[in-house]
Amino acid sequence: MTLHPNAEKIQAQFPDAFVSSKEWRGDLAVTVKKEAIIPVCRWLHDDPGMDFDYIVHVASVDYPEDEARFEMVYEFYSIRRRQRIRIKARVTEEDCAIDSITGIWKGANFMEREVFDMMGIRFNNHPDHRRILMPDEYDEGWPLRKDFPLAGKGWRDTFEFITEGSHKKTK
Protein backbone atom coordinates (compact mmCIF):
# COMPACT_ATOMS: atom_id res chain seq x y z
CA MET A 1 0.00 0.00 0.00
CA THR A 2 1.34 3.40 -0.88
CA LEU A 3 1.39 6.11 1.69
CA HIS A 4 -0.41 9.42 1.44
CA PRO A 5 2.06 12.06 0.13
CA ASN A 6 1.91 13.97 3.42
CA ALA A 7 2.61 10.81 5.41
CA GLU A 8 5.49 10.02 3.07
CA LYS A 9 7.00 13.44 3.68
CA ILE A 10 6.74 13.01 7.44
CA GLN A 11 8.37 9.59 7.17
CA ALA A 12 11.19 11.00 5.06
CA GLN A 13 11.73 13.93 7.43
CA PHE A 14 11.45 11.96 10.69
CA PRO A 15 12.37 8.34 9.95
CA ASP A 16 12.97 7.54 13.64
CA ALA A 17 9.81 9.14 14.97
CA PHE A 18 7.39 7.87 12.34
CA VAL A 19 5.34 4.91 13.61
CA SER A 20 2.45 4.36 11.22
CA SER A 21 -0.07 6.09 9.04
CA LYS A 22 -3.63 5.31 8.12
CA GLU A 23 -6.07 6.81 5.68
CA TRP A 24 -9.74 6.15 6.27
CA ARG A 25 -12.82 7.94 4.95
CA GLY A 26 -10.55 10.57 3.49
CA ASP A 27 -8.90 11.41 6.82
CA LEU A 28 -5.16 10.97 7.10
CA ALA A 29 -3.86 9.98 10.54
CA VAL A 30 -0.13 9.71 11.24
CA THR A 31 1.15 8.21 14.47
CA VAL A 32 4.49 9.45 15.73
CA LYS A 33 6.54 8.82 18.85
CA LYS A 34 5.59 11.13 21.68
CA GLU A 35 9.18 12.35 22.18
CA ALA A 36 9.12 13.79 18.68
CA ILE A 37 5.80 15.60 18.94
CA ILE A 38 7.40 19.06 19.18
CA PRO A 39 9.78 18.74 16.20
CA VAL A 40 7.07 17.11 14.06
CA CYS A 41 4.50 19.77 14.89
CA ARG A 42 7.02 22.58 14.51
CA TRP A 43 7.94 21.26 11.07
CA LEU A 44 4.28 20.82 10.04
CA HIS A 45 3.62 24.39 11.07
CA ASP A 46 6.73 26.07 9.64
CA ASP A 47 7.57 24.10 6.51
CA PRO A 48 6.18 25.94 3.47
CA GLY A 49 5.38 22.62 1.81
CA MET A 50 3.22 21.51 4.75
CA ASP A 51 1.98 24.84 6.14
CA PHE A 52 -0.48 23.47 8.68
CA ASP A 53 -1.10 26.82 10.32
CA TYR A 54 -4.55 26.21 11.80
CA ILE A 55 -5.15 24.09 14.89
CA VAL A 56 -8.50 22.32 14.79
CA HIS A 57 -8.62 20.39 18.05
CA VAL A 58 -6.64 18.39 20.57
CA ALA A 59 -8.22 15.26 21.98
CA SER A 60 -7.25 12.08 23.76
CA VAL A 61 -8.56 8.54 23.73
CA ASP A 62 -8.25 5.97 26.50
CA TYR A 63 -7.48 2.35 25.62
CA PRO A 64 -7.12 0.65 29.03
CA GLU A 65 -6.05 -2.72 27.56
CA ASP A 66 -3.22 -1.35 25.45
CA GLU A 67 0.37 -1.23 26.53
CA ALA A 68 0.55 2.52 25.98
CA ARG A 69 -2.80 3.41 27.41
CA PHE A 70 -3.56 6.89 26.09
CA GLU A 71 -3.57 8.26 22.61
CA MET A 72 -3.14 11.97 22.02
CA VAL A 73 -4.89 13.21 18.91
CA TYR A 74 -4.07 16.50 17.21
CA GLU A 75 -5.92 17.77 14.20
CA PHE A 76 -4.40 20.45 11.97
CA TYR A 77 -5.58 22.26 8.89
CA SER A 78 -3.75 24.24 6.27
CA ILE A 79 -5.73 27.33 5.30
CA ARG A 80 -3.70 27.93 2.16
CA ARG A 81 -3.48 24.32 0.95
CA ARG A 82 -6.93 23.34 2.29
CA GLN A 83 -5.77 20.03 3.68
CA ARG A 84 -6.24 18.26 6.96
CA ILE A 85 -3.93 16.04 8.93
CA ARG A 86 -4.30 14.15 12.19
CA ILE A 87 -1.21 13.50 14.28
CA LYS A 88 -1.36 10.88 17.01
CA ALA A 89 1.03 9.87 19.74
CA ARG A 90 0.79 7.16 22.38
CA VAL A 91 1.34 7.98 26.05
CA THR A 92 1.81 5.34 28.76
CA GLU A 93 0.04 5.44 32.09
CA GLU A 94 3.30 5.33 34.07
CA ASP A 95 4.82 8.29 32.26
CA CYS A 96 1.60 10.13 31.62
CA ALA A 97 3.02 13.28 30.08
CA ILE A 98 3.73 14.79 26.69
CA ASP A 99 5.31 18.06 25.57
CA SER A 100 2.94 20.96 25.17
CA ILE A 101 2.52 22.43 21.69
CA THR A 102 1.30 25.76 23.06
CA GLY A 103 4.52 27.34 21.85
CA ILE A 104 3.57 26.55 18.26
CA TRP A 105 -0.20 27.07 18.29
CA LYS A 106 -1.39 29.39 21.06
CA GLY A 107 -4.87 27.93 20.73
CA ALA A 108 -3.56 24.64 22.09
CA ASN A 109 -3.47 26.18 25.57
CA PHE A 110 -7.15 25.62 26.41
CA MET A 111 -7.40 22.42 24.39
CA GLU A 112 -4.54 20.80 26.29
CA ARG A 113 -5.94 22.00 29.59
CA GLU A 114 -9.16 20.23 28.69
CA VAL A 115 -7.31 17.01 27.89
CA PHE A 116 -5.52 17.24 31.24
CA ASP A 117 -8.78 17.94 33.01
CA MET A 118 -10.66 15.08 31.41
CA MET A 119 -8.00 12.41 31.08
CA GLY A 120 -5.14 13.37 33.34
CA ILE A 121 -2.41 13.56 30.72
CA ARG A 122 0.19 16.10 31.79
CA PHE A 123 1.76 18.61 29.43
CA ASN A 124 5.38 19.57 29.92
CA ASN A 125 6.11 23.30 29.67
CA HIS A 126 2.46 24.25 29.58
CA PRO A 127 2.09 27.93 30.59
CA ASP A 128 -1.08 27.48 32.66
CA HIS A 129 -1.39 23.87 33.74
CA ARG A 130 -4.70 23.74 35.63
CA ARG A 131 -8.06 22.09 35.38
CA ILE A 132 -10.46 23.97 33.15
CA LEU A 133 -13.97 22.53 33.18
CA MET A 134 -14.02 20.69 36.51
CA PRO A 135 -13.56 22.66 39.76
CA ASP A 136 -9.98 23.20 40.94
CA GLU A 137 -10.61 21.26 44.16
CA TYR A 138 -12.12 18.29 42.32
CA ASP A 139 -10.24 15.17 43.41
CA GLU A 140 -12.20 12.21 42.07
CA GLY A 141 -9.81 11.72 39.19
CA TRP A 142 -10.18 12.00 35.47
CA PRO A 143 -13.78 11.80 34.26
CA LEU A 144 -13.24 10.69 30.69
CA ARG A 145 -11.07 7.71 31.53
CA LYS A 146 -12.78 4.43 30.81
CA ASP A 147 -12.50 3.25 34.43
CA PHE A 148 -14.42 6.30 35.68
CA PRO A 149 -18.07 5.40 36.29
CA LEU A 150 -20.70 7.38 34.41
CA ALA A 151 -22.46 8.46 37.62
CA GLY A 152 -19.25 9.69 39.24
CA LYS A 153 -17.53 8.35 42.34
CA GLY A 154 -19.87 9.69 44.98
CA TRP A 155 -18.59 13.22 45.43
CA ARG A 156 -21.94 14.67 44.47
CA ASP A 157 -23.73 12.58 47.11
CA THR A 158 -21.95 14.61 49.77
CA PHE A 159 -23.60 17.83 48.58
CA GLU A 160 -26.23 19.38 50.81
CA PHE A 161 -29.48 19.50 48.92
CA ILE A 162 -32.23 21.93 49.83
CA THR A 163 -35.40 19.88 49.69
CA GLU A 164 -38.91 21.15 50.16
CA GLY A 165 -39.08 19.91 53.75
CA SER A 166 -35.80 21.41 54.88
CA HIS A 167 -36.80 24.71 53.37
CA LYS A 168 -39.93 24.83 55.53
CA LYS A 169 -37.99 23.94 58.64
CA THR A 170 -35.60 26.86 58.22
CA LYS A 171 -38.61 29.15 57.98
Add this chain to the structure above:
Amino acid sequence: MTTDAKQKPVEPAAEHPGVGIPVPNRALPLLRTEKLMLNMGPQHPSTHGVLKVVLDLEGERIIKATPVLGFLHRGVEKLAEDGTYHQFIPHTDRLDYVCAMYNNFAYVRAVEKLLDMKVPDRAEYLRTIVAEVQRIIGHLFWLGTQALDIGAMTVFFYTFLEREVLLDFFDSLCGARLTTSWYRIGGVENDLSPRLIEDLYKFLANFSEKLDEYNALLETNRIWLARTKNVAVISAEDAINFGLSGPTLRGSGVDYDLRKYEPYGAYDKVQWEVPVGKNGDTYDRYWIRILELKESAKIVKQCLDQLPAGPYMVEDPRVTLPQKDKVFTNLEHMIRQFKLFTQGFNTPAGEIYCGTEAHKGELGFYIVSDGSGKPYRLKIRAPSFIHMGAFDHMARGYMIADVVTIFGTYDIVMGECDR
Protein backbone atom coordinates in the same frame (compact mmCIF):
# COMPACT_ATOMS: atom_id res chain seq x y z
CA MET B 1 -20.96 43.24 38.28
CA THR B 2 -19.53 42.25 41.63
CA THR B 3 -16.74 44.42 42.92
CA ASP B 4 -14.85 41.89 44.92
CA ALA B 5 -11.76 44.03 45.12
CA LYS B 6 -8.67 42.43 46.47
CA GLN B 7 -5.03 43.16 46.13
CA LYS B 8 -3.22 40.56 44.13
CA PRO B 9 0.29 40.58 42.77
CA VAL B 10 0.23 40.63 39.00
CA GLU B 11 3.13 39.98 36.73
CA PRO B 12 3.74 42.81 34.28
CA ALA B 13 2.12 42.19 30.94
CA ALA B 14 3.85 44.80 28.85
CA GLU B 15 3.93 42.92 25.56
CA HIS B 16 0.49 44.16 24.61
CA PRO B 17 0.35 47.58 22.96
CA GLY B 18 -2.47 48.84 25.19
CA VAL B 19 -0.58 48.25 28.43
CA GLY B 20 1.80 50.86 29.71
CA ILE B 21 0.00 53.85 28.22
CA PRO B 22 0.83 56.70 30.62
CA VAL B 23 -1.93 57.74 32.97
CA PRO B 24 -3.08 61.34 32.24
CA ASN B 25 -1.71 63.90 34.62
CA ARG B 26 -4.19 64.56 37.39
CA ALA B 27 -4.74 67.78 39.32
CA LEU B 28 -4.40 66.00 42.64
CA PRO B 29 -1.13 64.33 43.54
CA LEU B 30 -1.26 60.59 43.12
CA LEU B 31 -1.28 59.13 46.59
CA ARG B 32 -1.31 55.43 45.89
CA THR B 33 -1.85 53.07 42.98
CA GLU B 34 -2.75 49.47 43.28
CA LYS B 35 -3.74 46.70 40.97
CA LEU B 36 -7.32 45.63 41.30
CA MET B 37 -8.76 42.20 40.82
CA LEU B 38 -12.36 42.09 39.67
CA ASN B 39 -14.60 39.07 39.31
CA MET B 40 -16.90 39.58 36.38
CA GLY B 41 -19.64 37.00 36.45
CA PRO B 42 -20.63 34.22 36.77
CA GLN B 43 -24.07 35.83 36.84
CA HIS B 44 -23.42 38.80 34.61
CA PRO B 45 -26.17 39.20 31.99
CA SER B 46 -23.73 39.73 29.13
CA THR B 47 -22.10 36.34 29.59
CA HIS B 48 -25.04 34.51 27.98
CA GLY B 49 -24.89 31.72 30.47
CA VAL B 50 -22.61 31.29 33.41
CA LEU B 51 -19.09 32.44 32.78
CA LYS B 52 -16.69 34.13 35.11
CA VAL B 53 -13.74 36.24 34.07
CA VAL B 54 -11.17 37.31 36.62
CA LEU B 55 -9.88 40.68 35.51
CA ASP B 56 -6.63 42.20 36.70
CA LEU B 57 -7.01 45.90 36.32
CA GLU B 58 -4.88 48.99 36.29
CA GLY B 59 -7.46 51.68 36.74
CA GLU B 60 -10.07 50.69 34.19
CA ARG B 61 -7.58 49.07 31.89
CA ILE B 62 -7.34 45.29 31.68
CA ILE B 63 -3.87 43.91 32.09
CA LYS B 64 -4.87 40.29 32.37
CA ALA B 65 -8.11 38.40 31.92
CA THR B 66 -8.53 34.83 33.10
CA PRO B 67 -11.70 33.09 31.99
CA VAL B 68 -13.06 30.58 34.51
CA LEU B 69 -15.10 27.99 32.64
CA GLY B 70 -17.04 24.91 33.55
CA PHE B 71 -20.10 26.27 35.35
CA LEU B 72 -22.30 24.57 32.77
CA HIS B 73 -20.23 21.40 32.38
CA ARG B 74 -22.55 18.42 32.08
CA GLY B 75 -20.18 15.76 30.84
CA VAL B 76 -21.78 15.44 27.43
CA GLU B 77 -18.77 13.62 25.99
CA LYS B 78 -18.98 11.03 28.75
CA LEU B 79 -22.73 10.64 28.24
CA ALA B 80 -22.13 10.05 24.53
CA GLU B 81 -20.09 6.95 25.33
CA ASP B 82 -23.06 5.47 27.15
CA GLY B 83 -25.78 5.85 24.54
CA THR B 84 -26.38 4.78 20.98
CA TYR B 85 -25.67 7.06 18.05
CA HIS B 86 -29.36 7.98 17.70
CA GLN B 87 -29.70 8.77 21.38
CA PHE B 88 -27.00 11.40 21.22
CA ILE B 89 -28.90 13.63 18.77
CA PRO B 90 -31.03 15.35 21.49
CA HIS B 91 -27.88 15.93 23.54
CA THR B 92 -26.44 17.99 20.70
CA ASP B 93 -29.42 20.36 20.95
CA ARG B 94 -28.27 21.28 24.40
CA LEU B 95 -24.76 22.23 23.35
CA ASP B 96 -25.50 25.50 21.62
CA TYR B 97 -29.13 25.90 22.59
CA VAL B 98 -29.50 29.04 20.50
CA CYS B 99 -28.69 27.10 17.36
CA ALA B 100 -29.85 23.54 17.96
CA MET B 101 -30.52 22.66 14.32
CA TYR B 102 -26.96 23.30 13.28
CA ASN B 103 -25.60 21.14 16.08
CA ASN B 104 -27.84 18.30 14.99
CA PHE B 105 -26.63 18.81 11.45
CA ALA B 106 -22.97 18.73 12.45
CA TYR B 107 -23.47 15.56 14.47
CA VAL B 108 -25.48 13.58 11.94
CA ARG B 109 -22.98 14.53 9.26
CA ALA B 110 -20.19 13.12 11.38
CA VAL B 111 -22.06 9.85 11.92
CA GLU B 112 -22.84 9.63 8.22
CA LYS B 113 -19.18 10.09 7.42
CA LEU B 114 -18.42 7.26 9.82
CA LEU B 115 -21.00 5.07 8.08
CA ASP B 116 -20.02 6.33 4.62
CA MET B 117 -23.65 7.06 3.93
CA LYS B 118 -25.01 9.13 1.05
CA VAL B 119 -28.11 11.16 1.81
CA PRO B 120 -30.85 11.69 -0.84
CA ASP B 121 -30.86 14.97 -2.73
CA ARG B 122 -34.09 16.26 -1.24
CA ALA B 123 -32.77 15.64 2.25
CA GLU B 124 -29.61 17.59 1.44
CA TYR B 125 -31.68 20.55 0.28
CA LEU B 126 -34.04 20.40 3.23
CA ARG B 127 -31.07 20.25 5.58
CA THR B 128 -29.45 23.24 3.93
CA ILE B 129 -32.66 25.27 4.05
CA VAL B 130 -33.26 24.61 7.72
CA ALA B 131 -29.59 25.07 8.61
CA GLU B 132 -29.53 28.46 6.95
CA VAL B 133 -32.79 29.46 8.63
CA GLN B 134 -31.06 28.50 11.85
CA ARG B 135 -28.09 30.64 10.90
CA ILE B 136 -30.44 33.59 10.34
CA ILE B 137 -31.94 32.98 13.79
CA GLY B 138 -28.49 32.71 15.34
CA HIS B 139 -27.21 35.90 13.76
CA LEU B 140 -30.42 37.81 14.60
CA PHE B 141 -30.10 36.64 18.18
CA TRP B 142 -26.49 37.73 18.18
CA LEU B 143 -27.28 41.12 16.68
CA GLY B 144 -30.04 41.79 19.18
CA THR B 145 -28.09 40.73 22.25
CA GLN B 146 -24.82 42.34 21.19
CA ALA B 147 -26.58 45.65 20.65
CA LEU B 148 -28.41 45.23 23.95
CA ASP B 149 -25.18 44.51 25.81
CA ILE B 150 -23.50 47.54 24.33
CA GLY B 151 -26.44 49.76 25.12
CA ALA B 152 -28.72 49.91 22.08
CA MET B 153 -31.89 48.31 23.35
CA THR B 154 -34.20 48.97 20.41
CA VAL B 155 -32.47 46.58 18.00
CA PHE B 156 -33.15 43.73 20.37
CA PHE B 157 -36.93 44.10 20.04
CA TYR B 158 -36.79 44.30 16.26
CA THR B 159 -34.53 41.29 15.72
CA PHE B 160 -36.48 39.20 18.19
CA LEU B 161 -39.67 39.90 16.28
CA GLU B 162 -38.15 38.31 13.18
CA ARG B 163 -36.59 35.54 15.20
CA GLU B 164 -39.99 34.74 16.61
CA VAL B 165 -41.42 34.26 13.12
CA LEU B 166 -38.70 31.75 12.31
CA LEU B 167 -39.03 29.98 15.65
CA ASP B 168 -42.71 29.53 14.89
CA PHE B 169 -41.60 28.00 11.61
CA PHE B 170 -39.48 25.51 13.57
CA ASP B 171 -42.40 24.90 15.86
CA SER B 172 -44.62 23.87 12.96
CA LEU B 173 -41.80 21.85 11.44
CA CYS B 174 -40.83 19.70 14.39
CA GLY B 175 -42.86 20.73 17.41
CA ALA B 176 -40.08 22.51 19.24
CA ARG B 177 -38.72 26.01 19.10
CA LEU B 178 -35.24 25.65 20.54
CA THR B 179 -34.36 22.02 21.22
CA THR B 180 -35.40 20.75 17.86
CA SER B 181 -33.81 17.34 17.13
CA TRP B 182 -35.16 17.41 13.59
CA TYR B 183 -32.14 15.98 11.80
CA ARG B 184 -31.81 12.23 11.63
CA ILE B 185 -28.94 9.97 10.70
CA GLY B 186 -29.64 9.40 7.01
CA GLY B 187 -31.97 12.32 6.42
CA VAL B 188 -34.47 14.43 8.28
CA GLU B 189 -37.47 13.64 10.44
CA ASN B 190 -40.22 14.95 8.17
CA ASP B 191 -40.80 16.92 5.02
CA LEU B 192 -41.48 20.61 4.60
CA SER B 193 -45.20 21.03 3.98
CA PRO B 194 -46.35 23.37 1.15
CA ARG B 195 -47.67 25.78 3.75
CA LEU B 196 -44.28 26.04 5.44
CA ILE B 197 -42.56 26.63 2.11
CA GLU B 198 -45.04 29.42 1.43
CA ASP B 199 -44.33 30.87 4.88
CA LEU B 200 -40.62 30.88 4.19
CA TYR B 201 -41.08 32.64 0.86
CA LYS B 202 -43.21 35.24 2.58
CA PHE B 203 -40.57 35.77 5.23
CA LEU B 204 -37.76 36.08 2.69
CA ALA B 205 -39.72 38.55 0.57
CA ASN B 206 -39.31 41.37 3.06
CA PHE B 207 -36.35 40.14 5.06
CA SER B 208 -33.74 42.33 3.38
CA GLU B 209 -35.96 45.34 4.00
CA LYS B 210 -36.09 44.44 7.68
CA LEU B 211 -32.34 44.00 7.74
CA ASP B 212 -31.85 47.49 6.35
CA GLU B 213 -34.11 48.73 9.11
CA TYR B 214 -31.88 47.24 11.83
CA ASN B 215 -28.83 48.56 10.10
CA ALA B 216 -30.28 52.04 10.01
CA LEU B 217 -30.35 51.83 13.80
CA LEU B 218 -26.70 50.84 14.08
CA GLU B 219 -24.67 51.52 10.97
CA THR B 220 -24.16 55.20 11.61
CA ASN B 221 -24.90 55.20 15.32
CA ARG B 222 -21.99 57.01 16.93
CA ILE B 223 -22.15 55.04 20.15
CA TRP B 224 -22.22 51.77 18.28
CA LEU B 225 -19.26 52.83 16.15
CA ALA B 226 -17.28 54.04 19.13
CA ARG B 227 -17.86 50.83 21.01
CA THR B 228 -17.16 48.42 18.16
CA LYS B 229 -14.55 50.07 15.91
CA ASN B 230 -11.02 49.09 16.91
CA VAL B 231 -12.27 47.04 19.83
CA ALA B 232 -11.02 43.49 20.31
CA VAL B 233 -8.71 43.62 17.32
CA ILE B 234 -6.96 40.41 16.37
CA SER B 235 -4.63 39.99 13.44
CA ALA B 236 -5.19 37.28 10.85
CA GLU B 237 -2.02 35.48 11.92
CA ASP B 238 -3.04 35.39 15.58
CA ALA B 239 -6.61 34.42 14.75
CA ILE B 240 -5.36 31.40 12.80
CA ASN B 241 -2.84 30.53 15.49
CA PHE B 242 -5.55 30.54 18.14
CA GLY B 243 -7.79 28.35 16.02
CA LEU B 244 -10.61 30.87 15.81
CA SER B 245 -13.26 30.16 13.22
CA GLY B 246 -16.48 31.49 11.74
CA PRO B 247 -17.11 35.25 11.58
CA THR B 248 -14.50 35.78 14.31
CA LEU B 249 -11.81 34.50 11.94
CA ARG B 250 -13.26 35.93 8.76
CA GLY B 251 -13.43 39.36 10.38
CA SER B 252 -9.63 39.34 10.35
CA GLY B 253 -9.59 38.78 6.63
CA VAL B 254 -9.07 35.02 6.49
CA ASP B 255 -11.17 33.37 3.83
CA TYR B 256 -12.06 30.17 5.65
CA ASP B 257 -15.57 28.80 5.35
CA LEU B 258 -16.16 25.08 5.32
CA ARG B 259 -19.42 25.51 3.45
CA LYS B 260 -17.39 26.77 0.53
CA TYR B 261 -14.18 24.78 0.72
CA GLU B 262 -15.40 21.43 1.99
CA PRO B 263 -18.94 21.67 0.66
CA TYR B 264 -21.70 19.61 2.17
CA GLY B 265 -25.48 19.77 1.93
CA ALA B 266 -26.52 21.77 -1.12
CA TYR B 267 -24.04 24.60 -0.59
CA ASP B 268 -22.13 23.79 -3.76
CA LYS B 269 -25.31 23.84 -5.85
CA VAL B 270 -26.30 27.43 -5.09
CA GLN B 271 -24.69 30.80 -5.70
CA TRP B 272 -23.36 32.63 -2.68
CA GLU B 273 -20.25 34.34 -1.39
CA VAL B 274 -18.09 34.28 1.70
CA PRO B 275 -17.96 37.76 3.25
CA VAL B 276 -14.49 38.57 4.56
CA GLY B 277 -13.52 41.49 6.78
CA LYS B 278 -10.39 43.58 6.87
CA ASN B 279 -9.54 45.11 10.23
CA GLY B 280 -10.32 42.20 12.55
CA ASP B 281 -12.27 44.38 14.96
CA THR B 282 -15.75 44.01 16.41
CA TYR B 283 -17.27 46.25 13.78
CA ASP B 284 -15.95 44.09 10.93
CA ARG B 285 -17.33 40.98 12.57
CA TYR B 286 -20.68 42.71 12.95
CA TRP B 287 -20.64 43.68 9.31
CA ILE B 288 -19.73 40.15 8.23
CA ARG B 289 -22.66 38.76 10.16
CA ILE B 290 -24.98 41.23 8.46
CA LEU B 291 -23.66 40.18 5.06
CA GLU B 292 -23.97 36.53 6.06
CA LEU B 293 -27.61 37.11 6.91
CA LYS B 294 -28.12 38.34 3.36
CA GLU B 295 -26.18 35.39 1.92
CA SER B 296 -28.21 32.97 4.04
CA ALA B 297 -31.44 34.46 2.75
CA LYS B 298 -30.08 34.01 -0.78
CA ILE B 299 -29.18 30.38 -0.10
CA VAL B 300 -32.59 29.57 1.38
CA LYS B 301 -34.36 31.21 -1.56
CA GLN B 302 -32.33 29.32 -4.16
CA CYS B 303 -32.71 26.02 -2.32
CA LEU B 304 -36.47 26.47 -2.14
CA ASP B 305 -36.55 27.22 -5.86
CA GLN B 306 -34.45 24.18 -6.73
CA LEU B 307 -35.93 21.78 -4.15
CA PRO B 308 -35.91 18.38 -5.88
CA ALA B 309 -38.58 15.74 -5.39
CA GLY B 310 -37.80 12.37 -3.86
CA PRO B 311 -37.31 10.72 -0.49
CA TYR B 312 -36.06 12.77 2.47
CA MET B 313 -34.56 9.83 4.30
CA VAL B 314 -32.25 6.95 3.42
CA GLU B 315 -34.20 3.70 3.54
CA ASP B 316 -31.70 1.47 5.33
CA PRO B 317 -33.59 -0.52 7.98
CA ARG B 318 -30.40 -1.37 9.88
CA VAL B 319 -29.52 2.27 10.49
CA THR B 320 -32.27 4.78 9.84
CA LEU B 321 -35.36 5.23 11.94
CA PRO B 322 -38.79 4.36 10.50
CA GLN B 323 -41.36 7.08 9.93
CA LYS B 324 -43.36 7.90 13.00
CA ASP B 325 -46.82 7.30 11.51
CA LYS B 326 -45.73 3.84 10.42
CA VAL B 327 -44.40 3.05 13.89
CA PHE B 328 -47.85 3.62 15.31
CA THR B 329 -49.66 1.51 12.71
CA ASN B 330 -47.26 -1.17 11.56
CA LEU B 331 -45.77 -3.89 13.75
CA GLU B 332 -42.56 -4.37 11.71
CA HIS B 333 -41.75 -0.70 11.91
CA MET B 334 -42.42 -0.67 15.62
CA ILE B 335 -40.01 -3.56 16.12
CA ARG B 336 -37.43 -1.78 14.01
CA GLN B 337 -37.81 1.39 16.05
CA PHE B 338 -37.56 -0.56 19.30
CA LYS B 339 -34.46 -2.40 18.13
CA LEU B 340 -32.73 0.75 16.95
CA PHE B 341 -33.39 2.57 20.19
CA THR B 342 -32.45 -0.26 22.52
CA GLN B 343 -29.46 -1.68 20.66
CA GLY B 344 -28.56 0.95 18.10
CA PHE B 345 -26.66 0.03 14.99
CA ASN B 346 -23.10 -1.12 14.66
CA THR B 347 -20.64 1.12 12.91
CA PRO B 348 -17.39 0.12 11.22
CA ALA B 349 -14.39 0.44 13.52
CA GLY B 350 -12.38 3.55 12.78
CA GLU B 351 -12.15 7.22 13.51
CA ILE B 352 -13.28 10.33 11.71
CA TYR B 353 -13.31 14.05 12.19
CA CYS B 354 -16.07 15.99 10.54
CA GLY B 355 -16.21 19.78 10.76
CA THR B 356 -19.28 21.83 9.95
CA GLU B 357 -19.55 25.58 9.62
CA ALA B 358 -22.07 26.49 12.30
CA HIS B 359 -22.92 30.15 12.70
CA LYS B 360 -20.40 30.58 15.51
CA GLY B 361 -17.57 28.78 13.80
CA GLU B 362 -16.31 25.34 13.01
CA LEU B 363 -18.31 22.84 15.03
CA GLY B 364 -16.60 19.50 14.68
CA PHE B 365 -17.16 16.00 15.94
CA TYR B 366 -14.29 13.59 16.33
CA ILE B 367 -15.71 10.09 16.71
CA VAL B 368 -13.76 6.94 17.50
CA SER B 369 -15.73 3.78 16.89
CA ASP B 370 -14.73 0.31 18.04
CA GLY B 371 -17.35 -1.37 15.86
CA SER B 372 -20.07 -1.49 18.52
CA GLY B 373 -23.36 0.38 18.74
CA LYS B 374 -21.98 3.18 20.91
CA PRO B 375 -19.25 5.71 20.21
CA TYR B 376 -16.01 4.65 21.88
CA ARG B 377 -14.99 8.28 22.20
CA LEU B 378 -16.74 11.37 21.01
CA LYS B 379 -14.98 14.70 21.13
CA ILE B 380 -16.77 17.93 20.36
CA ARG B 381 -14.77 20.74 18.86
CA ALA B 382 -16.83 23.61 20.21
CA PRO B 383 -16.06 27.01 18.66
CA SER B 384 -17.13 28.91 21.81
CA PHE B 385 -14.58 27.05 23.92
CA ILE B 386 -11.76 27.70 21.49
CA HIS B 387 -12.74 31.36 21.15
CA MET B 388 -12.53 31.73 24.93
CA GLY B 389 -8.92 30.58 24.63
CA ALA B 390 -8.13 33.83 22.82
CA PHE B 391 -10.03 35.97 25.32
CA ASP B 392 -6.99 37.03 27.35
CA HIS B 393 -5.10 37.96 24.20
CA MET B 394 -7.97 40.02 22.84
CA ALA B 395 -8.99 41.74 26.08
CA ARG B 396 -5.59 43.01 27.23
CA GLY B 397 -5.25 46.75 27.05
CA TYR B 398 -8.95 47.49 26.69
CA MET B 399 -11.38 48.91 29.24
CA ILE B 400 -13.69 46.93 31.54
CA ALA B 401 -16.70 48.01 29.49
CA ASP B 402 -15.15 46.40 26.41
CA VAL B 403 -15.24 42.97 28.07
CA VAL B 404 -18.94 42.89 27.31
CA THR B 405 -18.23 43.69 23.68
CA ILE B 406 -15.65 40.92 23.46
CA PHE B 407 -18.03 38.32 24.89
CA GLY B 408 -20.51 39.42 22.31
CA THR B 409 -18.14 39.49 19.40
CA TYR B 410 -17.41 35.76 19.79
CA ASP B 411 -21.11 35.03 20.04
CA ILE B 412 -20.40 32.60 22.85
CA VAL B 413 -22.96 30.26 24.32
CA MET B 414 -21.81 28.57 27.47
CA GLY B 415 -23.75 25.37 26.88
CA GLU B 416 -21.41 24.69 24.01
CA CYS B 417 -18.33 26.08 25.68
CA ASP B 418 -18.57 23.92 28.81
CA ARG B 419 -20.34 20.95 27.27
